Amino acid sequence: MTSWWDLIEGGQSTPEWPYPIRYGQESRISTDVLVLGGGIAGCHAAISAARRGASVVIVEKGHIRRSGQGGAGVDHWQAACANPCSTVSPEEYTRAIVDGFAGYDCGPMRYAQCRESWDAALDCERMGVQIRDVHGEFEGAEFRDPETQLLFCYDYESRHSLRVYGDTMKPCLHKETVRLGIKTYNRVMATSLLTEDGKAGVRVVGATGVNVRTGELYVFRAKATVLAMAHPRREWVFSTELNGGAATFADLNIVGDGHAMAWNAGAELAGMERSYDTAGGFAYIQYGVGYPDNTWFGCTMVDARGKPVPWFDGSGRELAAVRDRFLPRDGQKFMLIGGGLTGSSVTPQTQGNHIDDSLAERIRSGEVVLPLYADLPSLPAHERRAIFGLMVGNEGKTRVPVYETYTRAGFDPDQDMLQAPIMPPDAYRSPHYPAGVSVPQWREIFGGGLMVDWDLRSSLEGLYGAGRSVYGAGDHSGAATSGRYAGRRAADYARDASGPAVDEDQLETERARVYAPLQKRPESMGWKELNAGICRIMQDYCGQFRSEETLLRGLRLLAEVREAELTRGYAANPHELGRVLECHTILTVAEIVMHASLARRASSEHLDFRRLDYPAVDPPEWRKLSPIRRDHGEVKTRDVPLDYHLQPPYASTYEENYVAHGGSSPDTGGA
Amino acid sequence: MDRRVYMVPNPPMPNIPLQFDAAVCNGCNVCVKICRTDVLMPNPERLTPPIVLYPDECWYCGCCVEDCPRPGAIMLVHPLNQSVVVSWKRKKTGESFRLGMKDPPPPNTRPPAR
Known part of the structure; x- marks a missing residue:
């Protein structure tokens, strides 16, 4: 009995759930630093916080050994500007990427990546990840440096990004967390942030979680919390029927629980209106x-x-030889390629070599x-x-x-x-x-997340962000470096912070919400139907084209679904309980996206954002961030300059700010 | 064709992302432990392969195959909707092959770079 047919057809009764059922039981855990999400960002955050002497706990929905978007491996290690062969400075690389995104990128997180990506790679090497051609298989290759045995990718001249043997990355990180005594709660889905006195918009003092195998509730009390969970997914398009989870870039666990929790706690989120079209399950x-x-x-x-x-270079000149594809054109300092860094997200100065748009015409x-x-x-x-x-x-x-x-x-x-x-x-x-072939109203969020300062701290005291939890584009080394950085800052904060207290009323409300889907009723509905229903609202009311009219109607519809269908979501076991609770997340994120879309009253090419009622594209007065947050049931927005991180109260250069916020003392790794 | 027939719901799709070889698998459940989306459940019958309970939630990352201590016990099988268009052409001969074809060419045994 291994397949579905064996299970159903065997003439046996349905097997009982293999794990003990602990609905309603509760464990309470206290720690200095709580890391929510055990992927690449979360592991690095936990490791760097533990090295600073903090007690650290990780909460992970899957199993830390292989979970997260980087859990199945990594080949490119980008922005390793500080490696001995690189000709690009962290400052140059940061500015090139931020300019490429027309300013819509997280400056502090990007600079931290460019400064620490090489250090992080060395750190991973000490943990057992192979980052060099130690066996000499590529000896003589143009992309190999004989002295360091490093292998470079994309741009063989400026050598800012590495090829790594990252298939074992996650198992090595896992081992290091164990070595440092970090306790990981696997199969625990974080469900809410706990706040001081249970109020929104104040200090975060921990989180709740539910075990998706046993149904047990966990209450984590923490001096500092690092949100290191992935970006929202399954918002506009959801179908397991085609290819299971195979055709989506993120696995099914990835829905944006962190974003929803942060929003509910009153944290400010930026860039949530940005999205791009996707092929959904047809990739x-x-x-x-x-x-x-x-x-x-x-x-x-x-x-x-x-x-x-x-093939062509960035100026449109056809390239004759294969090796030309890997070299910048005459007068070009360096190229940015890969990880979404092609086409419209790079400036002409760093535009990489490519097979160009004329292919469609050809x-x-x-x-x-x-x-x-x-x-x-x-x-x-x-x-x-x-x-x-x-x-x-x-x-x-x-x-x-x-x-x-x-x-x-x-x-x-x-x-x-x-x-x-x-x-x-x-x-x-x-x-x-x-x-694959994308569909305009099937969309995915691009880069929306926590608004952060130079500590990668959110707008809430005690809450830090790393990786895809933070506003801005990201990749594997970006997740690693922002994790290291946020982990350090969280540990430093926790050292002097007072002991947090859990508000029992807040806990009781969350307990009731978490266990509500266990009630079966005649009108009960499964998680897949709920998910797909919310997606339809997003496709129609918040799709490729949006307007105040559609968004307000969409918000009303979401509110109705929250009161009606969502309360009928039924879970037959703890696994399904997690999936139904994910639908709560998906609905909350849908509301966030609609509010963020209402706040931006202009269309934008850079953000792939179209308002039918505000058709002007990227008018100068709208070249800014409009982060949103919830305050006493109302949605508040404000204007923030795109380069807020280089304006008062901050210094005017990346370097000065980085150093002023603890960047001068990168941790020394495990050696 | 004398067999019992049951009233059962339609199979979830995709059907079988992971095929277990019961002769190799010893039911150690390492794959159950590490699967990110909890696709697999331990078999109530000890020392036998796990149950692929949620094939529709598989991400096809292959980590279960990689971490399996008994090579050959698990095989990852892509959904037909994707695998049916994976094809290649042998440059010299012009022959065409595809993933899942009836009489495949002999395996290429070269391991990945190390």
């Missing part, structure tokens, strides 16, 4: 079709007749005949092996799902060309073909 196997970007960057693409598709005119293939055999041996063997093999969801699965089926990169998906011509405008 292809991640990194598992031929394409010329990211993990497969630099791969030659040929059409059905074997004709190569041309397909239409018949000049390029579909399907395209990734012509691995034509590449120099080192490049071929780097793409299929190093990058595919270490990037998340590639070791088993792509490398092992494909080679077992006979795929041989030395002989075979992997086909690219056949899509409408315009879909090839994005070089990331595995993402």
Whole structure:
């Protein structure tokens, strides 16, 4: 009995839940620093806080060994500006990225990444992660530095980003948390933040959680809390029916619980109106079709007749040789490529080499005949092996799902060309073909999160943010570095902070909410139907085009669903309980997105944000952040300059602020 | 064709993300322990492969396969909606292959870079 059919058809009775049921039971835990989320950001936050002498507890919905978006591996380690071969300064890299995002990026978090990414890589190396070609497999390759054995990606001249053997990243981080005596509560879904006197907008004193195997409630009391949970997902589109969770970039656990908890506690969130369109459940196997970007960057693409598709540099000049794809053009200081850093999110100064937009026209005119293939055999041996063997093999969801699965089926990169998906011509405008063909009203939040200061502290005392919990774009090394930084600041705060007290009334309200879905009624509804219903509201009322009219109606509809259908959500076991509670999160995040969309009364190309009633695109007076928060049941917004982090009360340079906020003493790692 | 037939709901989709080889798996439940979305449940029958209770929640990350102490006990099988278009062409011969084809070519045994 292993498959679904065995279970249902075997003529046996339904097996009992395999874990003890502890509904209503409660554990209370006290700690200096509480880290919510045990992914890349959370592990680094916990480790750096523990090294500062704090007692640390991690709360993780899955299991820390392999959970989180970086839990299945990593191939690129970006922004390692401080590595001995880099020609790019942290300041230059930060400014290039912030400018690329037209200012809509988190300056403190980005600068911390550029300063500490290399230190963090060395730290991971000490924990057992391979970050160098120690066996010499790539000796002689242009992207290898013989002295350090480091392997570089994307831009072989400026050498700011590394190729790493990151498949074992999460197990190594896990081991380090154990070594440091950090206690992790696995399978515990954080459900709410606890605040002083149970009020919103004041100091955070801990959190509640529910075990999704046993149903037991956990009450965590903490001097400082680091929110290190992922970004919201499953807001506009949700279907497990197509491909399970296979076709989504985030796993099903990732819904934005942290964002909803922070909002309910009164924290300020920025950038929640920003989104982009997605193919939802129709994407292809991640990194598992031929394409010329990211993990497969630099791969030659040929059409059905074997004709190569041309590559261009950022100025539009066609590149002749394969090696030119990895070198900046004449006069260009460095290129930014990968991790979403292509196309409109980079400035012309750092625009990387690419297969350009004209591919769509070439397909239409018949000049390029579909399907395209990734012509691995034509590449120099080192490049071929780097793409299929190093990058595919270490990037998340590639070791088993792509490398092992494909080679077992006979795929041989030395002989075979992997086909690219056949899509409408315009879909090839994005070089990331595995993402598939997107649908305009199917959207995903991009970069919305906690508004933070130079301590990566939120607007609430005692609450810090790391990784995707924070406003701004991010990647693996960004999660690691912001975790280190936030963990340090949280530990420093906790050292002098008073002992927190839990408000029992607040706890009682949360206890009632958490266990409500256990009541079965004739009109009960499962979590999937709830999730998909909320998605429909978002598609229609808060889709590609929004207006005050649709958003206000959408908010009314969400409020009605909260009072009606959401209360009928039924959970047959603790696992389903977690999933129903996720629907509470999804509904709350939907409200946040609608409020944030109401607050921005202008359209924006940079934010992929369209208001039918405010069609002017990026008018100068709206080049700002409009963070929102909840205050006594009302939504408050304010204007914040995009470069708030370089304006008073802060210093005018990244360096000065970084140093003034503890950055001069990066922790020394585990050695 | 004499067999018992039951009233059962439709199977969740995708059907079988993970195939267990009962001859190799010893029911140690490491995969149950580490699966991020709790797709797997320990089998009530000890020393036997776990139950794939929530195939529709699988992220296809392959960590269970990687962390399994008995190689070959678990095989990850992509949903047909995705795997059916994974294909490749042998450059020299022009032959086409695809993931899941009936008579696949011999495996390529080269391990990933180390």
